[in-house]
Amino acid sequence: MARLFGTDGVRGLANAELTPELALSLAASAARVLAAHDRSHRPVAVVGRDPRASGEMLEAAVVAGLASAGADVLRLGVLPTPAVAYLVGALDADLGVMISASHNPMPDNGIKLFAAGGHKLPDGIEDEIEAGLPAPAIRPTGSGVGRVSDVPDAVERYVEHLLAATPNPLTGLKIVVDCANGASSAAAPEVYRRAGAEVIAIHADPDGVNINEHCGSNHPELLCEAVVKHGADLGIAHDGDADRCVAVDAAGELIDGDQIMAVLALALADAGELTDDTLVATVMSNLGLHLAMRAHGINVVTTAVGDRYVLEKIRASGLALGGEQSGHILLPAYATTGDGLLTALRLMSRMAATGKPLVELAGVMNRLPQVLVNVRVADKAAVAGSSAVRDAVGAVEAELGERGRVLLRPSGTEQLVRVMVEAPAQDTAQAAADRLAGVVSAAS
Template sequence: MARLFGTDGVRGLANADLTPEIALAVAASAARVLAEHDRSHRPVAVVGRDPRASGEMLEAAVTAGLTSAGADVLRVGVLPTPAVAHLVSALGADLGVMISASHNAMPDNGIKLFAAGGHKLPDSVEDEIERTLETHDGRPVGAGIGRVHDVADAEGQYVEHLLKVTPNSLKGIRVVVDCANGAASIAAPDAYRRAGADVVAIHAAPDGLNINDGCGSTHLDVLRAAVLEHGADLGIAHDGDADRCLAVDAEGDEIDGDQIMAVLALAMKDSGELVENTLVATVMSNLGLHIAMREQGIALRTTGVGDRYVLEELRSGGFSLGGEQSGHVVLPSHATTGDGLLTALRLMARMAETGRSLRELASVMTRLPQVLVNVRVSDKAAVAAADSVAAAVDEATAELGDTGRVLLRPSGTEQLVRVMVEATSHEVAESTAHRLAEVVSAVH
C-alpha cells in the first residue's frame, strides 16, 4: 500500500480519493495515537478549514472521528492554515487539523495535522497513524465520547497575534491583496488595515466553489492589473489557505519568494533578529539569492524541496528565517509554519520603515533566468543516477562555471526527472536544459 501521507498531509479529489470515511479514520487514528502517547488527560484538537464546499463534509467527518476516539474538538471554522497552527499552541491543544488543499483547484481537498505547539507531525507519528487506521477496539462510550466546542473569535485571536509581531505601522502603504477567495478573505484585509495600510481587497468573496479560480498566488495577472489601476505601492497574493505570499511591485513586476526572503533577511540582519546571519532555503531557490546573500554577509543553508525540510533545518539549527521560492516563508519566532499574512506584514513594515519602494528593496537580488524541464521516465531513480546523466551534468556545470547552476533530481511524486538550469541568459539556460533532457530521455 502506498503511503497515505504525502509531503504535506493527505490530499486528493474530495469524495473520490479523499472520502469522509478516510477523513474519519485518519482523525480517529490520530486521536488514539495521541492518547497512547500521553494518558494524563483527554486529547484536545483544534479543527479548521478553508472555504471550499467539500470542507463542510470533511469537517463533519474529522469531528466525528476525533470525538469517537475520545478527543474534544475546538472548532474554529474557516481560517488560514497558519492560524490553525497558531491556535493549537495558543489554546494549549494536543493536535491541529486543517482541512485544505492549499493552492489546488476547488474539487481537491486535504488534511494537514499539527502536533502540540503547532508543529508539523514527524514522519514517525504519521506512520503510526497509518498503521492504526483500521483499529476499532476500545471506543469510548457515555461520558468518554469527545465533546465539540466552537471557539469564539478565533480569527480575532490570530489577527491580534499578527499585529503584536508587526514591528512598525504600515501607514502610508497602499496595498492590493488578492485573497484567492480563500481562507484569508476576511483575516488578511482586516490585519493589513489594522496595521495601518490602505487596503484594496480583491477575490475576497468565497462561495465554496470559487477558491483559487483564476486568482491568488498562482494567477498574478489580475493582481498586477489591480495594482496599476489603483496606483498601489504593491500587491500581495495569497493561496487558498494563505500559507504562502507572493508580491507585485508598483510597476506590476512579480516579486517571488526568493526576493521576499532577501528583503526580510536584510531587515532582520539590521534589527539583530537574523540568528547567526543565516537564511534557510531549498535547492530550487534562484542562484541570484545565493549571490545576493553572499554579498551581504549572510550565510545560505539549502535543503531538499518542500517546506517540511526547511522547517526541519530551521528547528535543528535554531535559525530565524527560511522558505521557498513559491512564497512559503517561515519566521519561527512568530509562527511554526509558513504564514502568508505574517510574511506580507513584515514585507510592508520594511517598506514603511525605510521609505523605500518594494522594487528598490527587492533589487538587492537579481534573478538569474531559470528553466525547468520535466522528463517522463520509467524509473526515475535509476535514470537520475545513470553514468551518462552524471557525465552530462558535470560537463554542463563546468561550462556554466560561477555564472550558472544545474540541478537534476527525481520528482518526489511522479515518474519524472526534473532538469533545472540557471544561467546569465534565458537562451543559455534553455539550450543547456534541453540538451540535458535529451540525455535523460535516452537512458533505458
C-alpha cells in the same frame, strides 16, 4: 502499500479518494494515539478549514471522529492554516486539524495535523495514526464521548497575534491583496487595515467553488493588473490556505519567494536577529538569491524541496529564516509553520521602516533566468547512473562557471527527471536545458 501521509498531510480528490469515512477514521485514530501517549487528561483538538465546499462535509466527519474517540473539539471555522497552528498553542490544545488542499484546485481537499504547540507531527506519530485506522471494537460512551464547541473569536485571536508580530505601522502604504477566494478572505484585509495600510481586496468572496480559480499566488496576473490600475504601492497574493505569499511591486512586476526572503534576511540582519547570518532555502531557489546573500555576508544553506525539510533544518540549527521560491516563508520566532499573512506584514514593515519602494528593496537580488524541463524517462535509476549524463552536466557547469547553475532532480512520484538550468540570459539557459534534456532522454 503507499504511505497515506504525504509531505504535507493527507490529500486527494474529495469524496472519491479523501472520503468522509477516511476523514472520520483518521481523526479518531489521531485522538486515540494522542491519548495513548499522554493519559493525564482528556485530549483537546482544534479544527479549522478553508472555504471549499467539501470542507463542510469533511469537517463534520473529522469532528465526529475526534469526539467518538473521546476528544473534546474546538471548532474554529474558516481561517488560514497558520491560524490553526497558532491556535493549537494559544488554546492549549493537544492536536490541530486543518482541512485544506492549499493551492490545489477546488475538487481536491486535504487533512493536515499539528501536534501540541502547533508543530507538524513527527513521521513516527503519523505512522502510528495510519496503523490505527481500523476502528476499535469498543468506543467511549456516556460522559466519555467528546464534547464539541465553537470558538467565535478564532479569527480575532489570530489577527491580534499577527499585529503583535508587526514591528512597524503600515501607515501610508496602499496595497491590493488577492485572497484567492480562500481561507484568508476575512483575516488578510482585516489585519492589513488594522496595521495601518489602505487595503483593496480582490478575490475575497469565497462561495465554496471559486477557491484558487484563476487567482491567488499561483495566478497573480489579475493582481498585477489591479496594482497598476489602483496606483497601489504593492500587491500581495495568498494561496487557498494562506500559508504562502508572493508580492507585486508598484509597476505590476512579480516579486517571488526568493526575493521576499532576500528582503527579510537583510531586515533581520540589520536588527541583529538573523541567527548565524544564515538563511535556509531549497535547491530550487534561484542562484541570484545565493549571489545576493553572499554579497551581504549572509550564508545560504540548501535543503531538499519541501517546506518540511526547510523547517527541519531551521529547528535543528536554531535558525531564524527560511523558505521556498513559491512564497512559503518560515519565521520561527513568530510562527511554527509558513504564514503568508505574517510574511506580508514583515515585508511591508520593511518598506515602512526604510521608506523604500518594494522594487528597490527586492532589487538587492538579481533573479537569473531559470528554465525547468520535465523529461519523461523509462528508468530514473538509469539516468542517475549514466556517465553520459554526468559528463553533459559537467560540460554545462564548466561553460556557465559561477554565472549559472545546473540541477537534475528525479521526481518523487513519477518516472520524470526535472532538468533545471540558470544562466545570465534566457536563451543560454534554454539551450543548455534542452541539450541536457536530450542526453537524459537518451540515457533512460
